Amino acid sequence: xxxxxxxxxxxxxxxxxxxxxxxxxxxxxxxxxxxxxxxxxxxxxxxxxxxxxxxxxxxxxxxxxxxxxxxxxxxxxxxxxxxxxxxxxxxxxxxxxxxxxxxxxxxxxxxxxxxxxxxxxxxxxxxxxxxxxxxxxxxxxxxxxxxxxxxxxxx
Amino acid sequence: xxxxxxxxxxxxxxxxxxxxxxxxxxxxxxxxxxxxxxxxxxxxxxxxxxxxxxxxxxxxxxxxxxxxxxxxxxxxxxxxxxxxxxx
Numbered sequence: 001x002x003x004x005x006x007x008x009x010x011x012x013x014x015x016x017x018x019x020x021x022x023x024x025x026x027x028x029x030x031x032x033x034x035x036x037x038x039x040x041x042x043x044x045x046x047x048x049x050x051x052x053x054x055x056x057x058x059x060x061x062x063x064x065x066x067x068x069x070x071x072x073x074x075x076x077x078x079x080x081x082x083x084x085x086x087x088x089x090x091x092x093x094x095x096x097x098x099x100x101x102x103x104x105x106x107x108x109x110x111x112x113x114x115x116x117x118x119x120x121x122x123x124x125x126x127x128x129x130x131x132x133x134x135x136x137x138x139x140x141x142x143x144x145x146x147x148x149x150x151x152x153x154x155x
Numbered sequence: 156x157x158x159x160x161x162x163x164x165x166x167x168x169x170x171x172x173x174x175x176x177x178x179x180x181x182x183x184x185x186x187x188x189x190x191x192x193x194x195x196x197x198x199x200x201x202x203x204x205x206x207x208x209x210x211x212x213x214x215x216x217x218x219x220x221x222x223x224x225x226x227x228x229x230x231x232x233x234x235x236x237x238x239x240x241x242x
Contacts, residue, residue: 035242051241052166052167053241054164054166054215054218054234054236056218057215057218057234060218082241082242093242094241094242114242117241117242118239118240118241118242119239119242120239121239121241121242122166122215122236122239122241123239123240123241123242124166124167124168124236124237124239124240124241125240125241126167136167136168136237136240137240138238138240139237139238139239139240140240143242
């Protein structure tokens, strides 16, 4: 069973890694991705980002994505933590860890998880800019394309 | 006239445009699908116009993504929201 959490608090990567892989001798590799808040987008300075979610559906959607990854790559475990609320540049937003016997599965599953999280889990980002304005982030076609490539690949 | 109560949720820029995060709605008996509900709400005008079929706003019924033909029943939770931008 994957570990899935949606939370306002920061996460501690080392602790999550230890919880997933500590003491395990069957795991040959753990893929990891950490998403952070950037300080600029499309040439505008970002001073903060607020992440909104749909309590209940978000947890269900992330759990379904994690279960799909576990099944497709026969993972030995995975962890997905996504933060919500107001975050500052440099703060971590999302953590994905995928554990497998070999690196190919661990790395592929990590890429799949973040690509599908971006396009299939109900989170929405609002950026605050240095000039005081703010705007909701628009969905990007590049993210849809990144997610779609996993449908064409064999499991 | 039969009325059925629905719980409606709105998120992100849609929530701001319609000026509320949720509401209870007494659904007319003739509205039985997501398409019918979209038309009913879009007819309110203003920010609700974004709910019209064919726009970018997505719908979930009881926390599962729903299409135009998805049925709606008493007590359902129906959410409308923009394309997602997490990760």
